[in-house]
Amino acid sequence: MTKRVVVWGTGFVGKMVIAEIARHPFFELVGVGVSNPDKVGRDVGELCGLDEPLGLAATDDVDALIALAPDALVHYGPTAAQADDNIALITRFLRAGIDVCSTSMTPWVWPAMKLNPPNWIEPITEACEAGQSSCLTTGIDPGFANDLFPMTLMGLCGEVRKVRASELLDYTNYEGEYEFEMGIGKPPEHRPLLENKDILVFAWGATVPMIAHAAGIELDEITTTWDKWVTPVEVKSAKGVIEPGNVAAVRFTINGVFNGETRIQLEHVNRVGADSAPDWPTGNDNDVYRVEIEGSPSITQETAFRFTDGSGRDAAAAGCLATGMRALNAVPAVNDLPPGWVTALDLPLIAGTGTIR
Template identity: 30%
Template sequence: MERLRVIQWTTGKVGKLSLRAVLDDPRLDLVGVYAWSPDKAGVDAGTLCGRPPCGVTATDDVDALVALGADTVVYTPFMADLDHVLRLLESGTDVVSTNLFFDVGGIEGETRERLEAACARGSSSLYITGVSPGWINTMVVAMTGVCRDVRKISILEAADCSVYESAETWLAMGISLTGTTPKVVETARLWMKPAYEAVQRMALALEYTLDDVEFSLDYATAAQTVDLGYMRIEKGTNAAVRVGWEGRIDGRTVIEMKFAWYLTKHLNESWEFTDDQYHVVIDGEPGVDTRMRFIPPDSWGNHEWDTMTALPAVNAVFNVKAARPGILHLADVGLPCAPAGRWLAAQR
């Protein structure tokens, strides 16, 4: 199999884990690393992610990285830099992104047009993935393959998010704030735009033409003050959120993607949460009712959970390389999977 030349773009919470995965994958050659933080420039990539030195040093020189002519960039920054992505795509480098582009309004309107034009000029591809949105949507669309009738698909996610140390994310989602003001709703709606786009991608794969996609948002409040270290949630402020989108046709919901996230279970409201991260229901013939639970090893710390965001991107790079140019959808990429046989052979 042809080896692909890969650049890792940033080495934060997710990027550190995808960088490890690139170094560990015998099908991939790491040729460059973009350093967002000045103190990381000049540091060996292995050192940045807890692997032995590999001879590739991180740099903040975008021109030098573009000039490498890599096959693929694994793009993992917290905030998107649209100019960087456009330059990479125009140069002919595929971009597989765990960044969901919410800070530039999502993949629509002028942003979509500019990205599609860059892909056309470079004959390159852009694919956005992660665990959710991303991997779970691919899995659920594939599960409909056993059905001869599908009336509704529900993806219901539940998660203890107290270990996700990103105060910026939770403030944007209204956590630790009071009530549901129009500003809170609008900010949460913007941050949940990637899930809206995921519903649209599922609809495209299933050949649905949605009439509209409706947003919903609800909060539960803290029954006691909670100090998580990285943020403090005062008693009576928002401490859990239920949020999501429903895609409808003729007034009937055909796809729903909803999330129940909590930072403490000590709530004033009687919300219940399961230990299953996903509950998937396909109302069809036959019906499908599936629960999924991730079981981490004892060695995992809080940030290791980001593995499930990083690996769908790294494992998709060959599928993306084989796909058409442009912004890719679920059907374009198929079912990326782990190179388990290669891992086994490398361990022998």
């Protein structure tokens, strides 16, 4: 059965997903919502850089999109920095009985996380109840790279002494915001937003208590570490030049402590330039997500996202497409689940119906 979807957002992720939907046998794109007034009324194919128009105009008319009665809203809106706008939009669809699969509000990956403020949780809970609808937030990290992947591998073990999920990426070609959040490109004395423990755990640590819950334990505490690497030479990137003496790599961890030991760990090593922070962890390949389990048995898994279609798109773009497709491909499963919050622990195996054709 074809699933009729409305997509909100034609940014970097939304554009790539819409291109996939346009040729997908299982999903029908019935509407596209945008918040940028300059995009309203324009053909979605044009907005997404497709070869042909789709005959579908982008709109900011939420009521009109709801009136289409889609099977789901697939939401690639702004980040949690615009939480109020996201909540206002998503609750309108949920109250209308339309399920939502989103990649925006990363703390919602595990709504039960204690740091989630009530005014972020209660409106969604109430809207799901009113509309008998469901709401899933997923992503890559936070998301499937540090919830689905490690928990799947943990199911192969008799004992897990430690599980670590790592993002090991080179940001050379990345054009998104990292100066303010991570301090890359800034002097080492600059204290970026995510260096604050509570903000770091809130923004990216939701999968730590999720894994603990899945393993049947209650964590003693969640701790963090933050390290910076200062470049002695100029480092060139898509965003310009990082001058000598400024930060060209960061490494941080979010640690779930149980019985006095770190048992669950999320690690990020984000560098600009392959030669930056040479002593810090790297993958067997560049730009990978790695899961390491110390246990019985011990397991190591590395996942690399790539385009092999000759388009020249880099690993970061491939990871972004995977992020978006996880939300889209989850629509049938979310439709079949009871109303309310949906997390990775509620989803069945999603094999990607219609991907082989």
